[in-house]
Amino acid sequence: MTIADPALRRDLARAALALAAEGAWKEVTLAKIAAAAGRPLAELYGATLWEAVDCAEEAFDRAIAEGVAKLDPKQSVRDRLFELIMRRFEAMEPHRPAVLGMEQGLDRDPTLLASQHQRHVRCARWVLALAGLEADGMTGQARAQGLGVIIGQARAAWRGDDAGDFARTMASLDKNLRRAEEMFGKWAGFESKKADEGGV
Secondary structure, three states: OOOOOHHHHHHHHHHHHHHHHOOOHHHOOHHHHHHHHOOOHHHHOOOOHHHHHHHHHHHHHHHOOOOHHHOOOOOOHHHHHHHHHHHHHHHHHHHHHHHHHHOOOHHHOHHHHHHHHHHHHHHHHHHHHHOOOOOOHHHHHHHHHHHHHHHHHHHHHHHHOOOOOOHHHHHHHHHHHHHHHHHHHHHHOOOOHHHHOOOO
8 A cells, every 4th residue: 555645545436436437447547546536646656546446445345334333242243244244245336337347357367366355355354353353363364364255255246246136245145154154163253053052
C-alpha cells in the first residue's frame, strides 16, 4: 500500500467503481482515476491502478462492521462467520457490473489471482476479529488463510448468481464453513458439536 490517507483511499474506491461500471476497465488509467476522484494526479504518486481496486475491496471490507454490535451472541461461530461474510457480498452487490468489470482477465494472470487471494485473506482476518476469534499469530494466520480460500470460493459462486440472488453464494459459503467445522473443529475457532448439543 502506497497511499495511507483514508479520505484519498475512499475517493479512489468511489472513482474506480464508477469507471468500472461504465465498462472497458482495461482502458482505465491512473490519470482517469485521479480525475474521477477529483484529485490531482500528483497525489497518486507511487500508486498503481490495482491499488485503486484494492481501495474498492477495502471499502467492501469496512462495510462488514456496520451494525456488528447487533450480532446475536448466542449464534454459533459458524453462523457468525456466515453472517459477517455475507455482509460483504451484500455490499458488493450494488456494484456488481463494476466488480465484474475489474475482474476481467483475472483468471489469465497469476499475479492478479495472487493479489485477489491476499485481499480475501485480509478480509478473513477482519471477519475473524469481528467474530471474536484470534486473527494473529500462527493459529490466526492459518485460520485467515483457510477462511480466505472459503471467501474466494463464495466469490466465485457469487459471480454466477443472478443479480440480487445470493443462492449460489450462500450455498457455497454454508457448505465450506460446515466442512471446515467438521475437519478442524475448535482449532479453526468453531464450537464443537458436543458443546452445541449441550454435551461436555
